[in-house]
Amino acid sequence: MPKIIKDAQVQDDNWVLWRDSETLPDSAPVIVPLNLYLAHREALAKLGEVGVMLASDESPKALPADTLASLPVIAIDFPKFADGRGFSYARELREQHSYQGEIRAVGDIIRDQLFFMSRCGFSSFALPGDELEEALASLNDFSEVYQPDTRQSLPLFRRRSA
Amino acid sequence: MYVYDEYDQQIIDQRVAQYRDQTKRYLAGKITDEQFLPLRLQNGLYVQRLAPMLRIAVPYGTLNSTQLRKLAEISRHYDKGYAHISTRQNVQLNWPKLEEVPDILAELAKVQMHAVQTSGNCIRNVTADQFSGVAADEVEDARPWCEIIRQWSTFHPEFAFLPRKFKIAVCGSETDRAAVMVHDIGLQIVKDDNGDTAFRVLVGGGLGRTPVIGSVIHEQLPPRHLLTYLEAILRVYNQLGRRDNKFKARIKILVRAMGAEAFKAKVEEEWAHIKDSALELSDEEIARAKSFFTAPEYRDLPAQDMQALALESADFARWLNHNVHPHKQTGYAIATLSLKTTGVAPGDITAEQLEAVAALGEEFGFGEIRSTHQQNLVLPDVPQHQLFALWQKLVELELASPTVGTLNDIICCPGGDFCSLANAKSIPIAEAIQRRFDDLDYLYDLGEIELNISGCMNACGHHHIGHIGILGVDKKGQEFYQVSLGGSQGLNASLGKILGPSFAQDDIPDVIEKVLNTYVDLRQEGERFLDTYNRVGLDPFKERAYA
Numbered sequence: 024m025p026k027i028i029k030d031a032q033v034q035d036d037n038w039v040l041w042r043d044s045e046t047l048p049d050s051a052p053v054i055v056p057l058n059l060y061l062a063h064r065e066a067l068a069k070l071g072e073v074g075v076m077l078a079s080d081e082s083p084k085a086l087p088a089d090t091l092a093s094l095p096v097i098a099i100d101f102p103k104f105a106d107g108r109g110f111s112y113a114r115e116l117r118e119q120h121s122y123q124g125e126i127r128a129v130g131d132i133i134r135d136q137l138f139f140m141s142r143c144g145f146s147s148f149a150l151p152g153d154e155l156e157e158a159l160a161s162l163n164d165f166s167e168v169y170q171p172d173t174r175q176s177l178p179l180f181r182r183r184s185a
Numbered sequence: 186m187y188v189y190d191e192y193d194q195q196i197i198d199q200r201v202a203q204y205r206d207q208t209k210r211y212l213a214g215k216i217t218d219e220q221f222l223p224l225r226l227q228n229g230l231y232v233q234r235l236a237p238m239l240r241i242a243v244p245y246g247t248l249n250s251t252q253l254r255k256l257a258e259i260s261r262h263y264d265k266g267y268a269h270i271s272t273r274q275n276v277q278l279n280w281p282k283l284e285e286v287p288d289i290l291a292e293l294a295k296v297q298m299h300a301v302q303t304s305g306n307c308i309r310n311v312t313a314d315q316f317s318g319v320a321a322d323e324v325e326d327a328r329p330w331c332e333i334i335r336q337w338s339t340f341h342p343e344f345a346f347l348p349r350k351f352k353i354a355v356c357g358s359e360t361d362r363a364a365v366m367v368h369d370i371g372l373q374i375v376k377d378d379n380g381d382t383a384f385r386v387l388v389g390g391g392l393g394r395t396p397v398i399g400s401v402i403h404e405q406l407p408p409r410h411l412l413t414y415l416e417a418i419l420r421v422y423n424q425l426g427r428r429d430n431k432f433k434a435r436i437k438i439l440v441r442a443m444g445a446e447a448f449k450a451k452v453e454e455e456w457a458h459i460k461d462s463a464l465e466l467s468d469e470e471i472a473r474a475k476s477f478f479t480a481p482e483y484r485d486l487p488a489q490d491m492q493a494l495a496l497e498s499a500d501f502a503r504w505l506n507h508n509v510h511p512h513k514q515t516g517y518a519i520a521t522l523s524l525k526t527t528g529v530a531p532g533d534i535t536a537e538q539l540e541a542v543a544a545l546g547e548e549f550g551f552g553e554i555r556s557t558h559q560q561n562l563v564l565p566d567v568p569q570h571q572l573f574a575l576w577q578k579l580v581e582l583e584l585a586s587p588t589v590g591t592l593n594d595i596i597c598c599p600g601g602d603f604c605s606l607a608n609a610k611s612i613p614i615a616e617a618i619q620r621r622f623d624d625l626d627y628l629y630d631l632g633e634i635e636l637n638i639s640g641c642m643n644a645c646g647h648h649h650i651g652h653i654g655i656l657g658v659d660k661k662g663q664e665f666y667q668v669s670l671g672g673s674q675g676l677n678a679s680l681g682k683i684l685g686p687s688f689a690q691d692d693i694p695d696v697i698e699k700v701l702n703t704y705v706d707l708r709q710e711g712e713r714f715l716d717t718y719n720r721v722g723l724d725p726f727k728e729r730a731y732a
């Protein structure tokens with residue numbers, strides 16, 4: 024079974040990432056592109072557990088508000104690791120839509136992004152390559168931060184003065 | 186000056202460890218060149234034409250003597266015994282070894298310095314007026330606000346992979362010495378209708394390939410909203426800024442494409458979500474930041490008669506006139522140490538000079554030194570009655586060129602001698618001009634002229650806002666230079682207009698001479714170069730230059 028970093032551990036992963044945006048998959052659990060999801064919500068629901076993938080130019084604002092909370096996983100795609108839009112999307116999902124499910128970083132990500140990604144609300148990382156155990160260390164590059172984020176609700180200046 | 190507490194120190198120490206590990210993995214082949222690129226850039230490390238270049242952050246241009254001594258030591262041990270002050274007030278080393286950079290960072294961390302976000306597509310080191318806290322014309326000291334912004338922007342988790350670099354400048358006085366009009370975000374401290382501090386927020390200014398003057402999107406932002414408002418701007422830019430074309434990726438292009446009003450509306454929409462969040466600044470935090478920038482223990486000194494002082498010697502009088510600025514504290518003055526001695530690349534300073542300046546900072550002040558975007562250093566708190574003694578020492582150190590604010594106080598990027606992006610060399614152009622116009626009386630007669638040189642479109646030498654700008658261009662593999670006139674910085678910033686077809690390197694001193702002669706012939710009583718240009722326009726200069 025494929026492995027993934029999830030909740031700060033290396034775990035088995037049974038989600039299939041279905042990047043084809045034209046044809047429907049035939050089994051679940053599966054993560055599908057947003058437009059496929061929007062076009063075939065009911066058919067997909069019959070398959071079983073379905074997650075949605077946002078492309079790097081698809082803001083969470085495009086997700087239907089009525090189903091957002093019930094999605095088990097939202098994947099955010101990084102076509103290039105230096106395309107940082109997904110960092111804002113993850114924060115928006117957590118902070119503006121109060122999304123509680125799994126947010127997964129997929130695509131061309133690198134381990135040196137894990138710390139910032141986890142602060143922005145990502146909870147799993149489909150990191151290419153096989154050095155996942157080593158990569159866990161990057162989740163804890165820093166033990167103190169200045170800004171509030173999804174892991175730390177208060178900025179340092181509010182904790183300093185306390 | 187700001188002093189780290191255990192939190193700040195821990196963050197910087199962990200950064201050194203993180204970067205050491207990244208370098209190790211890179212050298213072991215576990216990180217590709219492409220992946221390492223943004224990691225090293227966010228730590229100020231470029232790979233240049235001849236060697237890597239390390240850009241060390243000098244947050245808002247403030248340094249102390251201990252830090253200068255450390256820089257001297259580092260430049261001797263890890264480099265060739267000199268350093269360079271950049272046009273963004275930072276310090277650059279031109280010859281470090283990639284594998285030694287983690288050690289250099291560890292040394293810097295011992296004196297509360299680092300190279301965090303001095304490059305790369307992230308929020309860069311924030312800059313400010315070099316006279317902050319001491320200028321006679323100050324509305325409010327910019328430095329506490331800069332420090333608040335520095336902390337917020339340091340390792341901001343959301344904004345490490347922006348479409349492009351992002352620069353913020355803060356100015357606290359009526360004369361803008363921080364170029365706030367040409368930054369991605371410019372903040373000007375103003376007093377609101379009740380006399381309280383507020384920020385005038387400009388976005389989308391910038392130089393480079395498409396120079397633009399910033400648009401005001403908030404006239405009077407209350408200070409407690411500073412960080413939430415900045416965060417809202419960055420969030421809009423991170424999502425909507427163009428990523429398909431590096432030359433169209435700066436926020437100025439986005440603001441122009443959307444229109445400033447529509448951009449502002451987007452910002453306000455994002456802002457509504459976070460305006461009252463924990464990121465709203467507390468009174469305690471503002472007070473804490475300000476507590477680091479209180480006035481030093483000034484003595485009660487009588488104001489000196491500067492004209493009488495000037496009688497000491499004619500050379501001293503020149504320096505006094507050009508390199509000394511008024512201080513808000515009676516009996517004190519601000520002295521600029523010129524790094525524009527002819528024959529030395531503008532902004533370069535040797536390890537010995539750094540150490541000597543560190544000592545002067547203690548002898549003639551409170552151990553504080555500033556760096557300027559004009560690539561000079563400043564001693565901010567010199568007792569007026571000691572100016573002569575200071576000047577004598579500066580003369581020995583070759584840091585007393587009495588040319589601050591004149592044609593020869595050239596702003597110049599490293600250019601083709603060092604930079605791999607360059608189209609043409611810039612340092613030899615600066616030197617050729619300084620040699621041609623070496624007559625001080627002539628320079629003074631010309632008055633206030635800013636001449637800025639960039640080796641390529643990236644405009645690190647701010648050529649667009651020089652009264653005279655020179656830009657290196659590539660013409661069929663040959664180094665040529667485009668001259669522009671009429672740019673200016675400050676709150677009425679303007680962008681220079683191109684004079685005409687570009688010139689060969691050897692012709693530049695002649696062309697500049699023709700331009701200056703045109704000015705001298707046409708000027709009216711009391712007119713500066715820029716005033717004459719604004720009155721008569723480009724044509725008379727053009728006719729003469731191409732005659």
Ligand code: SF4
Pocket residue numbers: 598599600601604605606607608639640641642643644645646
């Ligand atoms: S302006 Fe161009 S040549 Fe000069 S330092 Fe910047 S990138 Fe290099």
